[in-house]
Amino acid sequence: MFRRTFWFTAGAAAGVWATTKVNRKLKQLTPESLAAQAATKAVEAGHKLKDFALDVRDNMAEREAQLGDALGLNGAVDPELPAPRRLAAVESAFTAKHPENTKQPTYIEYNNRNEDH
Template identity: 35%
Template structure:
């Protein structure tokens, strides 16, 4: 009876070891490697799609918060927009007029028509002096 027990135990362990080794060997064949790579790439693609969905969701919620803070969706003026608190209180925000318009004019730094052009490091006296 003892011998039968040890023979059955040895046969069972031998079959289990053989199955494990044949599975490991199958994974090392070209088909096994291709299957492993395919499964890994499939999982990577799924993870990237999930990541992109999370990024889009966070981006849209952040954009909505920024638009609400800037008052772009509601039509109201918030403190983040130009003239924020004053405009919200009914005050008129200053606009470019007069000297301010001349200062920001693209032609403000050009000489008047007919005046000689002066260069940056010109040491000649100007006609105005």
């Protein structure tokens, strides 16, 4: 009799356990639960992507600073730089074609290739 009671109790416990597991799995597979899980995964992926982008930006700025130091681009600016050079050939050609214009031409004004000549 003790044996039958033991097996009856073991079977009932296994049935309750299996029923509980199946009900939990069924609740996980409902459309609302699947939508919530997908939204959670999407938010997590967005956070990971944002962290990755921030890491890339920080490392890029750090590497640009390293390259700038190596190439001497981040040094102090010399306050006594020479004045910008003027293109004498362009100016003389421009004034030869347009003597009435007293404005000093720029390279862009003279060599505008978008205009019909």
